[in-house]
Amino acid sequence: xxxxxxxxxxxxxxxxxxxxxxxxxxxxxxxxxxxxxxxxxxxxxxxxxxxxxxxxxxxxxxxxxxxxxxxxxxxxxxxxxxxxxxxxxxxxxxxxxxxxxxxxxxxxxxxxxxxxxxxxxxxxxxxxxxxxxxxxxxxxxxxxxxxxxxxxxxxxxxxxxxxxxxxxxxxxxxxxxxxxxxxxxxxxxxxxxxxxxxxxxxxxxxxxxxxxxxxxxxxxxxxxxxxxxxxxxxxxxxxxxxxxxxxxxxxxxxxxxxxxxxxxxxxxxxxxxxxxxxxxxxxxxxxxxxxxxxxxxxxxxxxxxxxxxxxxxxxxxxxxxxxxxxxxxxxxxxxxxxxxxxxxxxxxxxxxxxxxxxxxxxxxxxxxxxxxxxxxxxxxxxxxxxxxxxxxxxxxxxxxxxxxxxxxxxxxxxxxxxxxxxxxxxxxxxxxxxxxxxxxxxxxxxxxxxxxxxxxxxxxxxxxxxxxxxxxxxxxxxxxxxxxxxxxxxxxxxxxxxxxxxxxxxxxxxxxxxxxxxxxxxxxxxxxxxxxxxxxxxxxxxxx
Numbered sequence: 001x002x003x004x005x006x007x008x009x010x011x012x013x014x015x016x017x018x019x020x021x022x023x024x025x026x027x028x029x030x031x032x033x034x035x036x037x038x039x040x041x042x043x044x045x046x047x048x049x050x051x052x053x054x055x056x057x058x059x060x061x062x063x064x065x066x067x068x069x070x071x072x073x074x075x076x077x078x079x080x081x082x083x084x085x086x087x088x089x090x091x092x093x094x095x096x097x098x099x100x101x102x103x104x105x106x107x108x109x110x111x112x113x114x115x116x117x118x119x120x121x122x123x124x125x126x127x128x129x130x131x132x133x134x135x136x137x138x139x140x141x142x143x144x145x146x147x148x149x150x151x152x153x154x155x156x157x158x159x160x161x162x163x164x165x166x167x168x169x170x171x172x173x174x175x176x177x178x179x180x181x182x183x184x185x186x187x188x189x190x191x192x193x194x195x196x197x198x199x200x201x202x203x204x205x206x207x208x209x210x211x212x213x214x215x216x217x218x219x220x221x222x223x224x225x226x227x228x229x230x231x232x233x234x235x236x237x238x239x240x241x242x243x244x245x246x247x248x249x250x251x252x253x254x255x256x257x258x259x260x261x262x263x264x265x266x267x268x269x270x271x272x273x274x275x276x277x278x279x280x281x282x283x284x285x286x287x288x289x290x291x292x293x294x295x296x297x298x299x300x301x302x303x304x305x306x307x308x309x310x311x312x313x314x315x316x317x318x319x320x321x322x323x324x325x326x327x328x329x330x331x332x333x334x335x336x337x338x339x340x341x342x343x344x345x346x347x348x349x350x351x352x353x354x355x356x357x358x359x360x361x362x363x364x365x366x367x368x369x370x371x372x373x374x375x376x377x378x379x380x381x382x383x384x385x386x387x388x389x390x391x392x393x394x395x396x397x398x399x400x401x402x403x404x405x406x407x408x409x410x411x412x413x414x415x416x417x418x419x420x421x422x423x424x425x426x427x428x429x430x431x432x433x434x435x436x437x438x439x440x441x442x443x444x445x446x447x448x449x450x451x452x453x454x455x456x457x458x459x460x461x462x463x464x465x466x467x468x469x470x471x472x473x474x475x476x477x478x479x480x481x482x483x484x485x486x487x488x489x490x491x492x493x494x495x496x497x498x499x500x501x502x503x504x505x506x507x508x509x510x511x512x513x514x515x516x517x518x519x520x521x522x523x524x525x526x527x528x529x530x531x532x533x534x535x536x537x538x539x540x541x542x543x544x
Contacts, residue, residue: 075317
């Protein structure tokens with residue numbers, strides 16, 4: 001969630017609505033009203049609707065909500081003829097560059113202030129604090145095409161915004177407030193810079209722009225560039241900005257991006273194609289809407305829809321970066337229908353709440369392992385794959401697409417690396433160290449929609465001078481007895497364990513875990529100085 005403010009008079013003028021209608025409708029388009037003071041309406045935007053960060057995006061959605069304008073907004077933009085050239089050294093640091101040109105703008109101080117606010121919020125949200133994408137806006141009339149993205153040395157100097165004189169790159173990164181905030185984005189002896197054909201420096205990309213080409217109230221034509229690491233995020237931000245500029249009365253035009261091995265034309269404003277089954281929408285919403293009614297509702301959400309064979313063919317505008325699945329279309333139907341319009345329905349069945357079988361199984365495992373004299377650990381399901389690779393390079397992990405940090409870049413597929421990591425932090429404590437954990441793991445499963453499955457595992461580790469297979473196997477046997485589960489052991493050879501001292505745990509002809517004595521190499525990798533014997537088994541198999 002992110003807060004932003006709309007100029008009230010501008011919003012009312014753009015929509016042609018009364019203030020009360022706007023305030024009532026904003027929460028229904030995912031812009032919850034926080035304050036309404038003087039000439040500003042402050043709203044909180046949900047993370048999936050960055051297109052509502054500007055007053056123009058909000059007006060576009062509100063006009064659709066009230067049926068004033070429906071269907072897809074036109075975004076067939078001509079070419080500007082302007083070209084960008086990305087040099088290989090710069091591409092290695094910031095591989096994505098997209099851009100556009102906007103002509104014929106009429107700006108004032110108010111619109112400039114709002115424009116910079118939208119730029120900042122997009123960098124914060126879609127751009128992930130400029131890590132995935134960072135926006136640059138420039139006065140095109142002061143520049144000469146074509147433009148070049150190339151690396152600059154630490155001694156390169158130019159006059160950055162919010163500075164009184166020229167500064168070198170090194171000075172910007174160490175002394176300039178903005179430079180210090182974003183210096184972590186690119187580390188090394190070279191930094192990408194955007195320059196024009198006169199070698200005028202437009203920006204130290206992702207860090208700060210130059211004074212020479214700064215956008216002011218006198219600017220008529222704007223050059224946009226967005227550099228980053230993720231094309232989807234950069235193109236979404238670009239389309240949001242371009243659609244806002246078009247709504248302001250500007251003429252948006254595309255540019256050519258030339259890399260060493262490819263050429264792009266941006267923005268890519270072609271609508272995304274998706275399909276919706278009306279039957280599925282009615283099933284999820286508990287409605288009986290006709291295909292015609294669903295088409296009308298989706299058009300109010302500014303989508304274009306046509307009736308296909310058994311499905312609705314939908315075109316989603318590129319400034320909507322939140323569509324991933326058919327259920328997102330169902331949500332749009334619900335929003336347009338209005339949550340207050342759904343009929344209240346009494347429960348059709350009577351049930352008594354109780355703990356699930358899975359909860360009982362987890363509690364039994366925890367109680368049993370505690371009764372063996374072992375101490376419980378609770379570690380994160382997120383972990384660093386680099387740390388696990390110290391001993392578990394062969395374990396398949398599920399990577400996070402947009403991790404907050406590399407420390408939490410994947411989901412564990414086993415509990416053992418997490419527990420050994422905790423033990424490695426306690427090597428100065430006395431032994432024995434007998435610990436266990438019962439928790440979730442995420443494994444790959446091609447039969448599921450997400451290609452993953454969440455299981456619940458139990459792991460037990462006995463670390464002391466005489467830890468051995470016999471000890472942990474007897475505890476495994478007692479745990480399975482309490483669960484009333486029959487199992488068998490099958491000899492296992494694996495570099496994780498000492499040869500001849502490990503086995504697979506087999507239940508119903510399926511391998512559900514391992515038991516054995518860890519190899520000296522594994523123990524050394526984790527800095528554990530005593531022998532350790534373990535078992536890990538699956539308690540609950542996730543649903544497909």
